[in-house]
Amino acid sequence: MQSETTPGTTPAPAGKTLPGNEAMLSVRNLKKVYKTDGGDIEAVRNLTFDLKAGELACLVGPSGSGKTTLLKCISGLMAPTEGEVLLNGTRVSGPPKKMAVVFQEYGRSLFPWMRVRENVELPLKNQGVPRAERDKLVDDALEAVGLSHVPQSYPWQLSGGMQQRVAIARAVAYQPEVLLMDEPFAAVDAQTRADLEDLIRTVWRKLGVTVLFVTHDIDESVYLGERVIILSSSPTVIQEDLAIDLPDERDQLNTRSLPRFTELRHHVYEQIQLAKQGHRPAAAVRTGTGVAVS
Numbered sequence: 001m002q003s004e005t006t007p008g009t010t011p012a013p014a015g016k017t018l019p020g021n022e023a024m025l026s027v028r029n030l031k032k033v034y035k036t037d038g039g040d041i042e043a044v045r046n047l048t049f050d051l052k053a054g055e056l057a058c059l060v061g062p063s064g065s066g067k068t069t070l071l072k073c074i075s076g077l078m079a080p081t082e083g084e085v086l087l088n089g090t091r092v093s094g095p096p097k098k099m100a101v102v103f104q105e106y107g108r109s110l111f112p113w114m115r116v117r118e119n120v121e122l123p124l125k126n127q128g129v130p131r132a133e134r135d136k137l138v139d140d141a142l143e144a145v146g147l148s149h150v151p152q153s154y155p156w157q158l159s160g161g162m163q164q165r166v167a168i169a170r171a172v173a174y175q176p177e178v179l180l181m182d183e184p185f186a187a188v189d190a191q192t193r194a195d196l197e198d199l200i201r202t203v204w205r206k207l208g209v210t211v212l213f214v215t216h217d218i219d220e221s222v223y224l225g226e227r228v229i230i231l232s233s234s235p236t237v238i239q240e241d242l243a244i245d246l247p248d249e250r251d252q253l254n255t256r257s258l259p260r261f262t263e264l265r266h267h268v269y270e271q272i273q274l275a276k277q278g279h280r281p282a283a284a285v286r287t288g289t290g291v292a293v294s
């Protein structure tokens with residue numbers, strides 16, 4: 001059966017490799033060169049990876065390695081120079097309907113003149129979702145992020161962590177198949193960050209959404225992900241694609257105390273140090289759970 005074409009996507013041309021049955025999101029030989037007055041900047045050289053439906057993968061890499069560039073290409077906000085992004089086998093050529101993005105700067109992504117409820121509801125209104133359905137989706141999303149008690153507040157009346165919860169609720173209410181998050185917790189305090197990390201895992205498990213989570217924080221990537229994709233320095237390729245074989249049930253105290261957590265975080269740290277020093281792998285290597293970490 002042919003894939004349906006949704007807004008922001010066009011059918012993949014014949015002859016292109018379609019993802020395997022399980023792949024929801026495929027990044028294929030993605031390259032991005034920025035044209036500037038000072039010359040070309042090759043931000044991303046060649047990235048290829050798949051995300052399975054329902055997977056939670058974290059993306060880490062040195063500063064300037066092209067993480068935001070990659071997310072912009074995946075979300076259809078920017079066209080790649082070469083290569084393509086496929087969502088359910090269909091090429092992304094603009095913001096796809098079933099994708100939501102949460103950015104770091106919640107302060108700028110929420111409308112200050114709209115109440116919490118209106119902010120969460122807005123994308124659904126724009127999609128023409130009927131009122132009764134909209135109300136239920138907004139109620140459920142606010143409950144999922146623990147904000148049922150402040151629907152009538154304005155964002156500026158809330159703490160930073162609560163504002164980011166509003167941004168997450170808005171994405172959740174939209175019922176995306178794929179949720180992209182670009183360093184969403186970078187601007188909140190450590191305690192709030194830990195709470196929001198657990199919130200993401202709870203929401204992810206409850207909704208079965210596919211999540212690609214960009215972070216600078218190595219511990220966060222290991223704690224959250226089923227997989228950590230490590231990028232090289234720019235021009236970017238995949239340095240390593242690491243399976244995180246920690247127990248599925250995670251909690252801030254016990255999981256972070258596991259010897260395996262420490263091994264994995266050391267390994268990711270070392271890889272990022274190598275990337276910063278300019279080390280480039282001959283080819284992207286998918287590392288299984290038996291990865292030898294020092």
Ligand SMILES: Nc1ncnc2c1ncn2[C@@H]1O[C@H](COP(=O)(O)OP(=O)(O)OP(=O)(O)O)[C@@H](O)[C@H]1O
Binds near residue numbers: 034
């Ligand atoms: N609009 C642009 N025009 C020109 N160059 C750009 C543009 N956006 C990004 N770049 C360059 O592309 C490279 C990758 O930038 P990008 O912001 O994607 O990296 P990043 O990994 O998200 O960085 P950070 O971790 O510091 O947020 C950098 O060299 C950056 O200077």
